[in-house]
Amino acid sequence: MMPEQFWKILEITIMLALLIPIAATLVWVERRMIGIWQDRHGPNRVGPFGILQSLADLLKILGKEDWIPPFSDKIVFVLAPVIGAVCVLMSFAVVPFSPSIGVSDLNIGILFFLAMASLSVYSVVLAGWASNSKYAMLGGMRAAAQTVSYEVFMGLSVMGVVLLTGTFNLREIVLAQTDGWLIQSQFLGFFIFLVAGIAESHRLPFDLPEAETELTAGFHTEYSGLKFALFFLGEYLSVTLISAMSVVLFFGGWLMPAPLDTWLPPLVWFIIKIMGFVMFFILLRTSLPRPRFDQLLAFGWKVMLPLALFNLLVTAALKLSGVL
């Protein structure tokens, strides 16, 4: 085998081997941070500060019976959680982590990310359908409506960035921000992207597909054991992914302003920025109530879509007149 192919495969392996434990650790981080913000301890028994809690949970979940309901559509039931995890992991292929790290510099990087985000909805919809139960079905249908609505203006919000940098390639977008991060001119675009990203990853306050107060557990009501863990893994991976994409598109990726950039290597800066966003996602979960489903869709179509179009229009006008 060629050496460069070998290094590429090694890079992919290391990335997978790091991403999956990171997503698992995020479960602990979330529970611990929520505990601290709500003035209680959170899981603090397993290992130092309870950091091995996820490992303990994983061992427990491995010992659970892997039950496939006899009334379900078995093939689709097994396939659904895999689709979700694979789509999110595939998206990481186009994320440029540092000047030298990154699996692929695809010329249509943003489109690839959007495509994978829109494909990952099948995971939830199919899980809801294959479970053949009312709660799961309602969760799956909510997920379909929510994701199709929100990915419309997720794409539109990113177009402002494409307009200013003139490329779909994520690495070139980062390099185009050497003189200043795009958040300066694309604040509205960033806000819309973040809201759409939260809705795409089914996080609170947009977790209506699995709203436990009304749908028990929504689309994964019938899931148990490892398949349930795979859904969870997919959710936390997509939180990491949306954070990473926000950093790449609006916050200069691995770049930092002049005095700071020599303090730490680029990869570390990138990870620090991602962790900031992940903490923000967790803080949102602790602080916001869940809207009603029709409110969610109305908010998407009546507020966010016009805002996204307005942002695109103003960006285009400013770009044409030479202000930006």
Next chain:
Amino acid sequence: MLANFLSVESLFYLAGLVAVIASFKVVTGKNTVHALLYLVVSLLAVAVCFYLMGAPFAAGLEVIVYAGAILVLFVFAVMMFGLTTDETKYAPQSKGLSFWVGPIILAMTLLAELLWVIDNAQLQQQLTANVVSAKQVGMLLYGPYLLAVEIASFLLLAGLLAGYHYAKPESRGTHL
């Protein structure tokens, strides 16, 4: 050996084969949701074909628009109306092979055309010479074809308004 196996041409034919088989399963399947899933696979395979032919922009849009949005709506509708296996029972059954003659002639024409293109080196060169980038697509759409784009958008707007008119509740307050 590995490089030879992974040549663009063989990858293209592999993706094409997947598309053909998946499409075949769409029309022969008994379960509506399974058929739709095969259609998704078929569209993804076609997107791979587009990518290998040097149109990455078209490939991306194929996945985002068709596989990611339109077919999700299809699946949504099928789920909502509970159409899974029952309705094929009531559909008119085709009698024998005569039903297939028309489609077979049409498909054979396409196949013959494709074989002729593959056999003709000069045509092939013409096809691979122009790789279409996103920028070119955009410049064409907003340059010479601007009027067509606007007419199409008017048509879509009319469709949207009609859809809204039909879906509008009779009066406020009657629905939850």
